Amino acid sequence: xxxxxxxxxxxxxxxxxxxxxxxxxxxxxxxxxxxxxxxxxxxxxxxxxxxxxxxxxxxxxxxxxxxxxxxxxxxxxxxxxxxxxxxxxxxxxxxxxxxxxxxxxxxxxxxxxxxxxxxxxxxxxxxxxxxxxxxxxxxxxxxxxxxxxxxxxxxxxxxxxxxxxxxxxxxxxxxxxxxxxxxxxxxxxxxxxxxxxxxxxxxxxxxxxxxxxxxxxxxxxxxxxxxxxxxxxxxxxxxxxxxxxxxxxxxxxxxxxxxxxxxxxxxxxxxxxxxxxxxxxxxxxxxxxxxxxxxxxxxxxxxxxxxxxxxxxxxxxxxxxxxxxxxxxxxxxxxxxxxxxxxxxxxxxxxxxxxxxxxxxxx
Amino acid sequence: xxxxxxxxxxxxxxxxxxxxxxxxxxxxxxxxxxxxxxxxxxxxxxxxxxxxxxxxxxxxxxxxxxxxxxxxxxxxxxxxxxxxxxxxxxxxxxxxxxxxxxxxxxxxxxxxxxxxxxxxxxxxxxxxxxxxxxxxxxxxxxxxxxxxxxxxxxxxxxxxxxxxxxxxxxxxxxxxxxxxxxxxxxxxxxxxx
Numbered sequence: 001x002x003x004x005x006x007x008x009x010x011x012x013x014x015x016x017x018x019x020x021x022x023x024x025x026x027x028x029x030x031x032x033x034x035x036x037x038x039x040x041x042x043x044x045x046x047x048x049x050x051x052x053x054x055x056x057x058x059x060x061x062x063x064x065x066x067x068x069x070x071x072x073x074x075x076x077x078x079x080x081x082x083x084x085x086x087x088x089x090x091x092x093x094x095x096x097x098x099x100x101x102x103x104x105x106x107x108x109x110x111x112x113x114x115x116x117x118x119x120x121x122x123x124x125x126x127x128x129x130x131x132x133x134x135x136x137x138x139x140x141x142x143x144x145x146x147x148x149x150x151x152x153x154x155x156x157x158x159x160x161x162x163x164x165x166x167x168x169x170x171x172x173x174x175x176x177x178x179x180x181x182x183x184x185x186x187x188x189x190x191x192x193x194x195x196x197x198x199x200x201x202x203x204x205x206x207x208x209x210x211x212x213x214x215x216x217x218x219x220x221x222x223x224x225x226x227x228x229x230x231x232x233x234x235x236x237x238x239x240x241x242x243x244x245x246x247x248x249x250x251x252x253x254x255x256x257x258x259x260x261x262x263x264x265x266x267x268x269x270x271x272x273x274x275x276x277x278x279x280x281x282x283x284x285x286x287x288x289x290x291x292x293x294x295x296x297x298x299x300x301x302x303x304x305x306x307x308x309x310x311x312x313x314x315x316x317x318x319x320x321x322x323x324x325x326x327x328x329x330x331x332x333x334x335x336x337x338x339x340x341x342x343x344x345x346x347x348x349x350x351x352x353x354x355x356x357x358x359x360x361x362x363x
Numbered sequence: 364x365x366x367x368x369x370x371x372x373x374x375x376x377x378x379x380x381x382x383x384x385x386x387x388x389x390x391x392x393x394x395x396x397x398x399x400x401x402x403x404x405x406x407x408x409x410x411x412x413x414x415x416x417x418x419x420x421x422x423x424x425x426x427x428x429x430x431x432x433x434x435x436x437x438x439x440x441x442x443x444x445x446x447x448x449x450x451x452x453x454x455x456x457x458x459x460x461x462x463x464x465x466x467x468x469x470x471x472x473x474x475x476x477x478x479x480x481x482x483x484x485x486x487x488x489x490x491x492x493x494x495x496x497x498x499x500x501x502x503x504x505x506x507x508x509x510x511x512x513x514x515x516x517x518x519x520x521x522x523x524x525x526x527x528x529x530x531x532x533x534x535x536x537x538x539x540x541x542x543x544x545x546x547x548x549x550x551x552x553x554x555x556x
Contacts, residue, residue, distance in 0.1 A: 002447060041449070044492030048440040058443040096446055100459045103448070304405075332484055334461035347406035 002063035005037040011054040025053060069103070070095045071175045071207065090166040094183065095174050098159060100331075101323050101339060102176040110155030110180060113205045120224050127228030130201065139234025141262045147194045148316050156180040156204050158197070158317040160300060161341050162187065171196040173203040180204045186297025186341065189290045191265045198226035227268055235262075236272045243273070251276070252285050259289060306350035310358055313340075325359045328352055365390040366501060367471045369480035370400050373421060374411055375503040375534055378525050380516055381420045388515055391479070391506065394470050395423040396463045410532065426473065434473035441465050444492060451487050458488050472496050479506055481535030503529075504537035504545055504553065511548035518549040530555040 012019060023030045026049050036042050042050060051058045070092055111133070115126055134142060134150035142150070151158060156173075163169065163185040170192060171184045182200040184193070202222040239258050243251040255273075259266045266286040270276050294302075300312050314321045324339055336355075337348030368376070368384070368391050376383055376391075383389040398421050401407055407414060426434055442465065448457040460468075464485045471478045471489065477498045480486060489497040501509070510516040534555060542553040 041444075041447070043494065044440050044444050045494070045496050047444070048436055051440070052436065058440045059446075062443060062447050097462075099446075100448070100457060103457075330456055331459055332461065332464070332482060334463060334482075335459055338461050342405070344403035344405055344408075347404070347409055349406055 003039060003041045004061055004063050005039050007061050008033070008037050008050070008054070011056065015054065017054075022050070022053065026050060069177050070099060087166065087168060090164060091169070091172050091174070091183070094161065094163070094167065095176055095181070098181070098339065099176060101327060102157075102179040102181065105179075105323055105326065107177070107179040108155060110208075111153065112208050118206065118221055120221060123221060123224035124228045126202065126205075126225045127232075130198075130225070130229055131232070134229075139232045139238075141230050141232065141235050141264060142194060142198070144190075144194060144263060147197045151182065151197060151201060152318065154180065154201060154204065155319070156182050156201060157319045157323070159183045159320055160186055160296060160313070160317070162297065162343065171200050173200040173207065175204075175207055180208075184296065186300065187295050188297075189265075189293055189295055190299065191259065191263060191290050191293050193296055194264060195226050195230055195268060198229050199223060202226060227272065230264055231269055231272050236269065239269060240273050252282065256285060256289050260292075265290065301345045304345055306346050306354040307357070309340075309346055310351060310354040314358060321355070321358070325355045328355055328359075365477055365498075366392070366479050366506060367467060367474070367476040368393045368397070368506075369467060369478065369482060369485070370397050370407070371481050371535060372479035372503045372506065373397065373401060374407065374414065375529055376506060377417045377420060378413070379507065379522060380510060381417060383420075384422050385420060388513065389510060392424045392476070393421070394466060396466050398423045400463060426470070430473050434469050437472045438465060438469040441469055441488075441492075449488075449492065451484065452491055453483075453487050458484060460485060460488060464488075468493075471498070477501050479503060502535070502537050502541055504541040508541055508544045508548060511545070518551060523551065526554050 008022075011017075012022065019033055020030055023033045026033070026046055028046060032042075032046075036046075036050075041047070047058050047061070051060065113126070113129060115122065115129060130150060131137075131142065133153055134146040136142060136146055148158075157179055159181060161183055163183075167185070169185060170188045171182060173180070173182050175181065182197065182204065184196065184200075188196060199222045202225045203218070206218060206221070239255065242258070243254050246254065255266050255269060259269065266282065266289060270282055276282075300309060303309075310321065324336065327339075328336060333348045333352060336352055340346075340348070340351055342348050342351055372391075373384070373393060380389055383391045384393060401414060401421060402418060441460075445458055445460060445465070450456065451458050464482065467478060467480065468485060468489050470476070472493055475498055478486065478489065478500045479502065480500065481502065486500045489500075507516065511518070516522065536556045537553065545551070545553045
């Protein structure tokens with residue numbers, strides 16, 4: 001608990017108010033106000049009146065422990081969207097909704113990546129190390145299974161959510177009570193998903209190291225590592241060979257085909273291919289390609305069946321399902337529904353039954 | 364209007380008195396988030412398919428500018444308390460209320476309303492943190508008793524069938540006092556738990 005009752009004393013002095021007068025206005029005893037100063041949190045009704053009387057927000061009396069418990073280093077922004085403080089606050093507010101889930105559980109031991117130097121030049125070394133952790137020892141692009149495996153092995157809990165419009169991101173990473181957590185926007189197209197997961201993975205590892213990079217610099221580094229992981233040299237070389245000497249429309253079609261088969265957008269790959277640049281027409285082709293693919297939210301809810309939904313979640317983010325299952329008996333149906341992002345799509349009660357069932361299965 | 368109804372109360376009562384949220388004599392109201400939950404949540408679609416007949420009867424009220432100011436103050440206080448994991452004195456666990464729960468409490472406090480809900484955590488929070496401001500709660504059977512007393516509703520087979528449905532649907536437990544009052548009003552034993 002992060003109550004700072006001594007701030008009352010400070011405000012009384014600053015506003016030249018007497019403790020007795022405050023007690024009388026709030027219709028409490030002088031002792032009660034003294035208790036608050038010494039550390040007892042007032043009831044909500046007194047906190048509200050006290051804040052109003054002293055001209056501060058109720059949050060003023062609490063330290064920033066909550067914010068420290070939830071770090072939001074950076075965002076993977078959508079297109080040209082600007083990342084503002086309001087945007088970060090909205091993300092932090094979303095993360096707060098999950099705080100209890102993580103606070104009541106130990107994060108366990110998670111691997112830490114030990115590589116010296118965080119700069120674009122050694123992004124390939126990071127990528128190679130991460131590909132090894134994901135269990136890839138050949139030059140294929142990382143697929144969905146391997147991407148989820150990587151995050152699970154690194155102890156990163158994925159939370160799939162519909163983001164409010166105020167969070168203009170595909171995903172964001174934060175640490176909640178020492179748990180590594182990646183929030184993923186359900187509106188993310190599956191062709192963009194792997195890259196976002198890899199990008200947030202790098203944020204998670206940088207956060208662990210306490211690396212103090214500037215935001216743009218860290219974003220660029222995360223992008224570079226994710227690019228190297230998703231598009232290893234062997235793969236880009238293979239694509240470059242396949243399109244060599246073809247007309248532009250044929251090149252675009254071939255790149256589309258590679259992208260579809262390997263579950264990635266065209267954008268990242270094109271930027272790595274010699275002689276090609278990401279032009280508006282290629283961006284259009286990329287957009288058209290994505291139209292043929294679902295968002296991750298559409299896939300999770302495709303059958304609108306509670307057991308299927310929980311099974312999908314368990315497959316993609318087993319630790320998250322485990323944490324929610326632990327809370328089933330102590331938390332309201334509404335709150336569980338919020339955590340599972342059920343909205344109006346699945347009956348929370350049936351989803352809770354499915355959680356209980358899979359919990360039994362595990363036991 | 365005196366009572367802010369949560370989803371379960373409206374679901375249990377709307378068939379008894381379709382005008383409950385329209386006619387001030389019934390003393391009930393609700394907020395838009397509750398209305399959305401009733402008509403958009405999968406649970407209610409499956410369990411209460413009849414509820415769509417009452418779509419135009421479930422209306423929500425709008426806060427006045429003065430109430431809005433108070434509402435914002437209450438909501439900010441509720442949020443900061445929950446963010447700091449205030450403990451429920453009744454079970455020793457931190458409160459963890461949903462967004463709708465928070466809005467129900469803030470609205471009830473801002474507008475001096477009782478709450479009709481079967482959500483214990485929501486009611487515990489309001490009672491423990493705002494003991495002087497919170498006007499208390501009344502369970503759905505208590506609301507029905509109020510209507511019976513005011514003769515807005517009288518006992519008949521239709522009412523009895525709806526109460527049988529409460530039992531079949533395993534709706535939340537009602538208080539002994541409300542059951543006894545129901546017996547006084549109707550001379551019939553309350554069927555549910």
